[in-house]
Amino acid sequence: MQFIETAKEISHLESEMYQLSQLLSEQRALLSTLGSTRTTGVVFEDLLESQQENSADSMSKEEEQKQKLIQLIENVEGALSLAETPGRVCLHEGSLLELDPIDGTPLKRIHAYLFNDVLMVASWLANGGRRGPPMYKMQAVYNLESLAIVNVRDHGTVKLAFKLLAFSDTRVFQCATATSKKEWLDKCEQAKRTKLAEENSVNAPEKHPKEDKAVPSRSMSLESNTLGMEDDDDSEYYEPLPEWVLEVAEDLDSCIAQRHFEEAYGLLEKAKTYLKDAQSTPLLTEIQTKVNERGCSLVNVLTKELELSAEAKSLQGGGLRSARRAVKLLIQLNRSAQACHLYLRLCSAVLKARLERIKEEGTIVAYVKQISAIAFSNIVEIAREFLKTFPKSTNCTSGLVVWCSQEVKHLTSHLSQQLFVPKVTLSTLVECIVTVRSHCDQLTQLGMDFRYQLDGQLRSPLAKTIKDAGENCLDTVKRHVAEDNWRPTNMETSQNLQKLLTELEDFGIGIPSLQTNDCWIPLTYNTITFSKLYVNLLEDCLSIATPELISTIDGVLVSVMRVEVQHLIVSLTDPKLKQERKLVQNNAAYVRDVIIARGLELYKSATNQKFTKLLALKEQIVFESPSPTKPKPAPRTSVPKYSTTEYL
Structure with missing residues (x-):
């Protein structure tokens, strides 16, 4: 019995021990979780504190630098x-x-401050005998990117000096000691290199890893005694460089800054020739890099000069000749294509400036003649100047041809806007186009013919204008035909008669054999008006005829003549005009034998072809002309002597 109770107590104790073990494990897990949380919190707090301290340090450093800078220049006004x-x-x-x-x-005396990006020059101010630090006034600030510091050799009274070269400004400063001069030159060179390195790192960040791999580390060079000994041995055989080679970079900066471009080019070529034949050394490699940089700088300066010349608002007549200097140097620097592009751009600006001086005054004919003459004469002048500047460059010559084509295109477009308007008649338009064509032919002296391009641009609007003029003439002829009453024309006075005869003679359609006495002409008003109108239209059309326009011209001339021919044919067969038959025949003969004949003649001389359609209209005018022979006598058995009284 006691054994059973003991067993129960043991079992109960085991269950309590198990529960206690579970509680302990839970407590242990909870404690470990709390411990990790506290540790992480401490770490994050430490990181935040360190970041805040770093940012505070950086802010304090920037603020400290700013305060130092303010204290340094607080005496500079x-x-x-x-x-x-x-x-x-x-x-x-x-x-x-x-x-x-x-x-x-x-x-x-001046006081200079060299910063990491600019150089400030300040002048001394009188303090009126007051104690304290000297006062200065800021005089100029130069950007290191556009600044060149050049050493000045000791000569005469000028010793321990260096030259400051900036655009449109050259200044010379003298130092107190040789050490001071060396410090200024070294500090300026170091500042410019640092500034250039910063710009290169910003512009080309991807290049740095490759460059870093290519540059050996300092530790490697120090540990490799063999390489160092070889370098020392090789350096013993290096010949000393001439003084001009050591100073070639500074001399190039001086020549470029003072715009002595020819001297800079000569020195550049001399340096390249020397460096090409010289034995390669680290110093020569550095000089070679500087020389190449100065060559690029010279190209940039010359290019900028041409660009500024093209963008100038007022271009003088000698603009092209003055640009020849920069263009010649660019050609010598193997930049012919770039020089050609900039020179032609300058040519466009010069031509535009000259044409803008022409004012639209007076008649349209006078304006077109003036602007066409000036434009083409200037294009010829510019082309000749271009050929002198680029004498042996085929690629540049092709560029000149393209430029001339573009300028002719622009001029033609401008003239088209002025000419092809309703208020300009066909005769005025023809006079202007003939003038422009004659001026365009001046370019053939240089082996360039742009007549086809000119005619091609004018073809469409010109064809439309010819058709419109033909329709207007057609309406006028139809109106006169409807009003024709078949009466001879009375000129009233001999002066009017002579004036008309002279006018018709000028057209090549004179009527001396048909005139009668007392100022009467056996031609109707319709025939006279039609003759002048048709010949005028014929001459205008043939003056501007091209192979592409000849079909349009033929259609207009034939349609106008057909109306008059049909009117004559109907009148010749009209029984109502039996009394006026003689007058009708005279008018028909004049149109057929004089007007149409004149048209065939002009057409043949202008196109060297027969006007077959007009010739067909001529053949349609057929009538019985009065017989020039004497009438036959009547038979003796007849009573009257003549069968008609026409010949009495």
């Missing part, structure tokens, strides 16, 4: 705005003596 640029630091400062760049005489 007008220079506090320079401290607003973030990241700007002062690399060097000092007092200098400015010299005259021509004769080297002292001018004044």
